[in-house]
Amino acid sequence: MNPIRLSETSHHSTLSISGARKDIGDSAIIFTHSASGRVPIKSWKTSCDEGVIKQNLDFSCGAASLATLLGGYYGQHVTEQALLIAMDKGTGRASFDDMARGLSQFGFRAQGFAASWEQLVRLKMPVVVYVKHDRGDHFTVLRGINSETVWLADSSAGNRTYSREQFLAMWQTRINADGLSGKFLAILPANPSITSSNAFFTKTPRRQSANAKINLAFRVQP
Numbered sequence: 001m002n003p004i005r006l007s008e009t010s011h012h013s014t015l016s017i018s019g020a021r022k023d024i025g026d027s028a029i030i031f032t033h034s035a036s037g038r039v040p041i042k043s044w045k046t047s048c049d050e051g052v053i054k055q056n057l058d059f060s061c062g063a064a065s066l067a068t069l070l071g072g073y074y075g076q077h078v079t080e081q082a083l084l085i086a087m088d089k090g091t092g093r094a095s096f097d098d099m100a101r102g103l104s105q106f107g108f109r110a111q112g113f114a115a116s117w118e119q120l121v122r123l124k125m126p127v128v129v130y131v132k133h134d135r136g137d138h139f140t141v142l143r144g145i146n147s148e149t150v151w152l153a154d155s156s157a158g159n160r161t162y163s164r165e166q167f168l169a170m171w172q173t174r175i176n177a178d179g180l181s182g183k184f185l186a187i188l189p190a191n192p193s194i195t196s197s198n199a200f201f202t203k204t205p206r207r208q209s210a211n212a213k214i215n216l217a218f219r220v221q222p
Contacts, residue, residue, distance in 0.1 A: 048158035064155035131170035144205030151205035
């Protein structure tokens with residue numbers, strides 16, 4: 001969730017990071033004064049997209065968000081294309097009602113809610129949220145939240161974290177709504193045999209920018 005981004009080098013280049021030698025690739029050889037060994041590493045893009053179904057079409061953020069939530073939280077593999085067919089919207093952007101109708105074909109029920117930030121932050125499960133992104137309508141998955149930080153598993157941008165203020169600027173789309181300034185879609189299995197994964201959602205999300213505060217000194221080796 002919080003990878004350290006390294007500058008691009010050739011496959012055979014090495015980096016010296018805090019006294020360790022690191023090969024760029026799928027794994028790294030680490031040398032210290034007391035031990036050495038190979039450890040796995042991930043690229044920035046791989047970490048950003050981990051667990052996220054990326055949308056294939058301009059209008060398919062809703063279907064991709066549902067596929068991400070169903071797969072990551074409920075362990076149900078449902079493709080973006082299958083959800084688009086179930087919602088039967090053609091090239092039109094889906095609504096929460098369309099999503100709820102489509103999900104019924106896969107053994108799930110869904111309900112849209114208007115909510116305040118205080119209600120949203122009390123959630124203990126992932127939901128699909130409606131936001132205004134680049135001035136356009138967009139759906140994304142709320143994967144983690146606390147009083148200061150929001151983690152979104154986004155079908156366009158991948159895993160991204162936001163401050164409370166940044167998120168509210170996107171999510172508060174309801175005007176004069178008596179405090180219920182945003183919307184989300186809650187999804188539950190109709191079949192009690194379908195279980196959820198606690199690993200997909202967190203109440204302690206960490207800002208990706210936190211890594212920028214780590215003091216790393218590195219240099220390219222010949």
